[in-house]
Amino acid sequence: MQALAPSDTLHQHFPQGLHFSLLKSSKTHQEIQQFHAFSLKTGIFTHLSVSSRLLSLYADPKINNLRYARSVFDRIEHPTLVLWNIIIKCYVENQRSHEGISLFTELLAHFLPDEFTFPCVIKGCAKLNALKEGKQIHGLVLKLGFGLDKFVQSSLVNLYSKCGEIGSAQKVFDEIDEKDLILWNSLLDGYARCGEVKVAMKVFEEMPEKDSYSWTVLIDGLAKSGEVETAREIFEMMPKRNIISWNTMINGYMKAGDVNSARKLFSQMSTRDLITWNSMIGGFELNLRFVEALEMFERMLKEEFRPSQATLVSVISAVSGLASLAKGRSIHSYIVKNGIELDGVVGTVLIEMYSKCGSIDSALAVFRTINHKKLGHWTAIIVGLSIHGMAEHALKLFLEMRKIGVKPNAITFVGVLNACSHAGLIDDGRGYFKMMINEYGIKPTIEHYGCLVDMLCRAGYLEEAKGTIEEMPMRPNKVIWMTLLSGARIHGNTKIGEYAAYNLIEVAPETIGGYVVLSNMYAVAGEWDKVSKVREMMKKRGLRKEPGCSLIEHRGMHHEFIVGDKSHPQTKEIYSKLSEMREKLKLAGHIPDTSQVLLYIEEEEEKEAELEHHSERLAIAFGLINVEAGCPIRIMKNLRVCNDCHSVTKLLSKIYSREIIVRDNSRFHHFKNGLCSCKDFW
């Protein structure tokens, strides 16, 4: 085909209307796509001027379509420097600065960057908090002689301000002759956000002029430095408050934990935008006010705002916090109906949500539908499977993930080690621990040591577990001592149990579990004087055993039971179900294990009765009555499952052919066909 000059081509081939619309300054995405398709069909795309125009149209801030911009860019054989600059900017604007910076290094192989390139990549570094890369680029700026460009200077001050290196920001600032408002604002931002409140106020007063940016930056900085009240005063003084300043103030209150002040401001706003809603929903979630987060979300939909990915991430996390599977499913269906992508963080939190709500099957289903699985998705499902005790599956996915070249992070390894521990794979666990350090350069955190200790305890290597705790480079916390204590209890090692319990009581005297396990251990060993000593200690500290509480969700409603509860409308049926359960258990040969209730109750009969009325028993009875046959019974409880309930639930799962899924305070137990996924170690 003969190449035509682009201008000729446009005249000859453009449909009249389309041609005309392309002369307008603003174009719709559809018009650009039509032009795009047309240019490909006719071959004029191969002209650099046409493809360049297309790229700049897609990269225009009003259109900002990275996917199309990239596909145009990829089809250009030898992009000019200008085109590289455009595509880099596009990545940075789309919160994908990391790839923007990779493109920048790729660019270096073909061109020397110019004064247009630098502001884009420096902005990318600022967004990523990539101070090291930023400094290298600063060096290159000076080497190539762009140190006097106004835009480059501004972006450098901004970089240092955002990355908390206020000294360097000030230094660059001082060397600039003509300081404009943008520059002053960047410096002010730096002082405000690093908590230099006094200096920030001084800069604010010294500035030759101020605009709304200056005010907001100061309000934000003050609020984030723990001075919300001062921030509020400045907010009140601000001449023309705009929506951004309102949102900033709301966020300030939310971050400071002052939910009520945030709510008040929200109600006073005359117009709200997406960020307002997200700040409220995210703020509620941050402050563990999950119900309010969900209510806000529903109100947002009612007022016909379209949630963004950020909104959904907060709402789904709130659902995780509530562990409300029904709510989770309804939000998931909203996501599917509205065609919202799961490839990003939304997919990750959805997997986490299902897993935390007890439905690992749904978590797996979501995981499978994600096309471009990223580290977060792999990590979420591996961690999910591991807390559900599905170790083999978790490890299989871990190997698969490594095989396709996804690099695990510290959290992935928490999942992996947890899985090894569940499956009793000590040698593998030790191997992965080493792999994490040597192959991936990840420094183990206390969670990783926790898994290691758990693994050793489970296998009965209590001395080695104790040694690991003593040798680890950080101070053991509550979880670590609890793990050792559980191990000691299960393997009947009173000596190590005592050691663990006393350390636990030292680091977390308010943890009731420590006293309870210790006292029960003494009781089993028949050391009654010590039992009463522990009881004495608890009394002195004003500690009472937290009442067991179980929750079951049915048709979107939560039913809550405490020990011996008789307040439920179905109490009569529930208690007759309990008698039926008792008979069937007896027939199956179950002997109640009262070793866990010795603390308060003296008579054997009373102990058995107490066991029978443990909150999860009541919830299971409710579930057997109400939950549709074939559906698993899902229960959440606040405490660790007691020994007797654990063996009873195993039996019940077989007797009634029902899957029973129980979430206790740290993991899930899947009871099925007489067995539990925790393999009797918890």
Place this chain on the structure above:
DNA sequence: CAGTGATGGC
């Protein structure tokens, strides 16, 4: 045909 500053989410 391109580049600098404020709020949420990652």
